[in-house]
Amino acid sequence: MSEVRTASSGTDAGPPPALELVETSRVFTRRGGLFRKAGTPVRAVDGVSLTIHPGETLGLVGESGSGKSTLGRLALRLVEPSGGRLLVDGRDVTDLPKAEMQAMRRDIQMVFQDPYGSLDPRVTIGQSIGEPLKVHGLWDPTDSPQKVAGVMSLVGLDPSHADRYPHQFSGGQRQRIGIARALTLDPKILVLDEPVSALDVSIQAQIINLLQRIQRERGLSYLFIAHDLAVVRHVSHRIAVMYLGKLVELASRDTLYRRPLHPYTVSLLAAVPIADLRMRKRRRTSVAMGEIGSATSVPPGCRFHPRCYRARLVASGGGVPTERSGDALLPRACLMEEPALRACGGGTDQVACHFPETPESRSEVAAAVLQDIGHPPIRPIPLQSA
Amino acid sequence: MANPNLSVAPPPPVAPVPAPRPVALELRDLTTVFPGDDGPITVIDGISLAVRDGGTLAVVGESGSGKSMTFLSALGLVASPGRVQRGEVRIGGAEILGRTPEQLRRLRGAVVSMIFQDPLTALNPVFTIGEQIVEVLRAHSGLGRAAARARAVELLARVQIPDPSRRIDDYPHQLSGGQRQRVLIAMAIALSPKVLIADEPTTALDVTVQAQILDLLADLQAETGMALVLITHDLGLVARYADDVAVMYAGRLVEVGSIEEVFSAPRHPYTRALFRSIPRLDGPVDEELPAIEGQPPNVARLPPGCAFEPRCTLGHGRADCCTKRPLPLAGDRAGHRSACFHADRLDQMEAAR
Ligand SMILES: Nc1ncnc2c1ncn2[C@@H]1O[C@H](COP(=O)(O)OP(=O)(O)OP(=O)(O)O)[C@@H](O)[C@H]1O
Ligand SMILES: Nc1ncnc2c1ncn2[C@@H]1O[C@H](COP(=O)(O)OP(=O)(O)O)[C@@H](O)[C@H]1O
Ligand code: SF4
Numbered sequence: 010m011s012e013v014r015t016a017s018s019g020t021d022a023g024p025p026p027a028l029e030l031v032e033t034s035r036v037f038t039r040r041g042g043l044f045r046k047a048g049t050p051v052r053a054v055d056g057v058s059l060t061i062h063p064g065e066t067l068g069l070v071g072e073s074g075s076g077k078s079t080l081g082r083l084a085l086r087l088v089e090p091s092g093g094r095l096l097v098d099g100r101d102v103t104d105l106p107k108a109e110m111q112a113m114r115r116d117i118q119m120v121f122q123d124p125y126g127s128l129d130p131r132v133t134i135g136q137s138i139g140e141p142l143k144v145h146g147l148w149d150p151t152d153s154p155q156k157v158a159g160v161m162s163l164v165g166l167d168p169s170h171a172d173r174y175p176h177q178f179s180g181g182q183r184q185r186i187g188i189a190r191a192l193t194l195d196p197k198i199l200v201l202d203e204p205v206s207a208l209d210v211s212i213q214a215q216i217i218n219l220l221q222r223i224q225r226e227r228g229l230s231y232l233f234i235a236h237d238l239a240v241v242r243h244v245s246h247r248i249a250v251m252y253l254g255k256l257v258e259l260a261s262r263d264t265l266y267r268r269p270l271h272p273y274t275v276s277l278l279a280a281v282p283i284a285d286l287r288m289r290k291r292r293r294t295s296v297a298m299g300e301i302g303s304a305t306s307v308p309p310g311c312r313f314h315p316r317c318y319r320a321r322l323v324a325s326g327g328g329v330p331t332e333r334s335g336d337a338l339l340p341r342a343c344l345m346e347e348p349a350l351r352a353c354g355g356g357t358d359q360v361a362c363h364f365p366e367t368p369e370s371r372s373e374v375a376a377a378v379l380q381d382i383g384h385p386p387i388r389p390i391p392l393q394s395a
Numbered sequence: 396m397a398n399p400n401l402s403v404a405p406p407p408p409v410a411p412v413p414a415p416r417p418v419a420l421e422l423r424d425l426t427t428v429f430p431g432d433d434g435p436i437t438v439i440d441g442i443s444l445a446v447r448d449g450g451t452l453a454v455v456g457e458s459g460s461g462k463s464m465t466f467l468s469a470l471g472l473v474a475s476p477g478r479v480q481r482g483e484v485r486i487g488g489a490e491i492l493g494r495t496p497e498q499l500r501r502l503r504g505a506v507v508s509m510i511f512q513d514p515l516t517a518l519n520p521v522f523t524i525g526e527q528i529v530e531v532l533r534a535h536s537g538l539g540r541a542a543a544r545a546r547a548v549e550l551l552a553r554v555q556i557p558d559p560s561r562r563i564d565d566y567p568h569q570l571s572g573g574q575r576q577r578v579l580i581a582m583a584i585a586l587s588p589k590v591l592i593a594d595e596p597t598t599a600l601d602v603t604v605q606a607q608i609l610d611l612l613a614d615l616q617a618e619t620g621m622a623l624v625l626i627t628h629d630l631g632l633v634a635r636y637a638d639d640v641a642v643m644y645a646g647r648l649v650e651v652g653s654i655e656e657v658f659s660a661p662r663h664p665y666t667r668a669l670f671r672s673i674p675r676l677d678g679p680v681d682e683e684l685p686a687i688e689g690q691p692p693n694v695a696r697l698p699p700g701c702a703f704e705p706r707c708t709l710g711h712g713r714a715d716c717c718t719k720r721p722l723p724l725a726g727d728r729a730g731h732r733s734a735c736f737h738a739d740r741l742d743q744m745e746a747a748r
């Protein structure tokens with residue numbers, strides 16, 4: 010295998026990325042079941058490379074089952090990678106022994122989706138929030154209670170409630186407890202797995218504001234996993250779009266929502282319900298695309314091809330070699346070659362598609378979707394030929 | 396070449412002020428209580444609502460505001476020790492509150508059906524989906540086993556389950572979440588009800604699947620004139636699918652109106668705050684979200700005045716808001732209604748802050 014190239018190993022000055030994944034994979038081998046063949050491997054995460062810089066929020070979106078949570082857990086080695094490297098703060102921690110990895114988790118902590126399930130009902134919230142200090146052997150009876158009170162105030166909880174139990178708190182407060190607990194060790198990185206999805210809309214905004222304030226004050230890096238594209242847009246500097254274990258687009262916030270390049274990104278944007286009356290009067294483009302494929306049998310070629318509107322448009326437009334697949338006519342490239350994630354548009358934006366929706370070649374579908382979401386393109390970006 | 400994956404949806408029909416259609420479901424002053432430590436707790440309080448044939452009423456509000464309980468009460472499904480304390484429920488003009496459990500059971504499914512909030516627990520894991528649909532059909536109609544099975548296949552095709560004659564023998568766990576939800580819809584529409592109540596039918600689903608399911612329900616309405624009650628907290632879905640909107644807070648209705656009225660000029664501070672707190676695809680990104688501060692209310696301990704007063708930026712601390720309880724919104728009047736004392740002055744009050 011060739012030598013792994015990482016952003017951290019570059020000679021550029023400046024701090025290394027807070028977190029870096031290089032060609033990271035995770036294959037699960039399922040036990041056989043009544044209706045499932047034993048041992049069908051699931052490539053939940055399939056060769057993903059990404060970096061998160063200090064103070065940056067990287068949003069991670071994709072349909073359910075696309076591998077977002079597995080990727081988040083890989084970042085902490087809560088699940089072990091099947092391949093690839095993991096670097097925290099420039100340091101390769103892929104092969105770190107378990108005990109040292111545990112120490113490494115002072116720098117990288119996780120907040121879970123379910124504010125109900127992730128707290129022990131028999132333990133006071135003060136103990137829960139202080140527990141990471143004990144686990145890391147850092148508990149100090151004189152200083153630590155103050156530390157706990159400090160993070161409680163930081164997340165907007167009353168420190169005098171430290172001796173209460175989780176059931177005495179509302180969903181939004183429990184999510185604050187989860188965040189406080191993740192902050193006790195002063196980590197540099199938080200992996201937030203759907204941190205607001207289980208909350209009421211009125212409480213979502215409070216938690217989003219809280220996370221952004223903590224980031225400003227402490228310079229934390231976030232991996233923010235969510236399926237709500239409007240929430241992700243609000244919090245993220247850059248966004249990664251994941252489909253069946255692979256990143257299909259990685260772009261800065263403004264370009265992702267103004268000039269989405271991947272047909273899957275366009276399809277996701279087309280499905281977002283928009284709380285705006287104009288949407289009733291105007292035609293809304295809908296891209297009917299069926300359901301997400303199965304991670305156990307990833308389609309050959311481009312894994313999105315069974316659902317891709319763009320491939321069908323390109324094939325019917327002529328000028329490219331085509332082939333039949335079922336009752337669809339598709340470009341041969343989409344059926345045969347897996348597109349690599351590559352730079353497109355000159356900047357740092359990357360896309361994995363043979364026929365990306367560049368401004369010059371944008372389909373009427375993508376144009377209509379952009380109209381609908383209220384972000385008409387502002388300026389064309391040149392396509393970097395592959 | 397026709398592209399089967401691609402469709403540009405026609406604009407939803409904009410009705411040119413039609414003659415009002417008959418009311419399919421009407422609730423008046425519906426009130427349900429549960430026993431509590433300090434006397435009965437009123438979990439829904441004086442709810443009056445109506446939905447017309449072919450129309451869609453969206454019910455929005457935060458978790459615990461009483462959305463599900465309102466319609467469980469209407470259908471006689473409140474679990475003991477809770478009970479409906481007072482009110483009227485009319486379906487197609489006929490009063491149904493006070494009917495026997497057996498009469499209500501026959502009504503459910505055939506005249507009014509409900510899709511429950513949790514799709515994973517609503518199907519029985521030990522029976523195939525076909526057996527479960529056939530059971531519904533045979534319980535309410537005289538269909539024989541073979542005819543019921545044929546109809547079940549039709550229904551699965553109707554809700555776009557691929558390869559329905561084979562999938563009918565699948566068990567629930569063999570289907571994806573979206574497919575299970577569509578099976579529940581197939582069961583709910585099996586007997587062509589006049590009214591369908593869908594309780595957060597897509598909350599647990601991906602946006603891609605969500606759009607398919609709601610488009611399917613809208614098609615059914617256009618075909619059969621079914622009335623739809625859509626319980627949701629997703630204002631995007633409300634904007635796209637609803638004709639009328641009811642906003643609930645702490646077991647009470649706080650605002651009712653047509654979608655145009657409620658979206659273009661909300662008349663209750665809670666509705667206004669809710670709209671503002673939601674991140675939008677085209678909203679500003681470098682500012683704090685205008686969150687609604689404070690916690691959702693505990694219905695066992697509501698303040699004596701307006702239930703929203705502790706969190707209301709306009710009314711907090713005002714003498715009238717703190718002491719006077721807003722009247723329930725009357726059910727017999729159409730038009731845009733708000734429970735706020737200051738509904739006519741909200742713009743001026745906001746400008747003055
Ligand atoms: N078995 C019960 N005993 C006591 N109170 C109950 C019971 N079931 C529901 N309630 C109360 O009734 C009120 C309304 O509940 P309901 O489930 O209808 O709200 P909802 O708005 O649909 O909430 P969600 O979106 O969380 O389902 C809540 O205050 C709830 O606590
Ligand atoms: N422990 C596990 N064993 C087997 N398969 C798993 C396991 N964890 C996740 N998967 C599978 O990996 C894929 C991605 O899962 P996940 O990361 O949880 O998706 P998401 O968070 O995007 O919903 C899914 O197909 C899921 O079923
Ligand atoms: S490579 Fe082909 S099938 Fe894949 S997303 Fe691009 S156009 Fe669609």
Ligand code: SF4
Pocket residue numbers: 663664665701702703704705707708709710711713716721734735736737738
């Ligand atoms: S009545 Fe007063 S407290 Fe209640 S919503 Fe209106 S202004 Fe706010």
Ligand SMILES: [Mg+2]
Pocket residue numbers: 077078
């Ligand atoms: Mg997940």
Ligand SMILES: [Mg+2]
Pocket residue numbers: 462463464512594
């Ligand atoms: Mg509910």
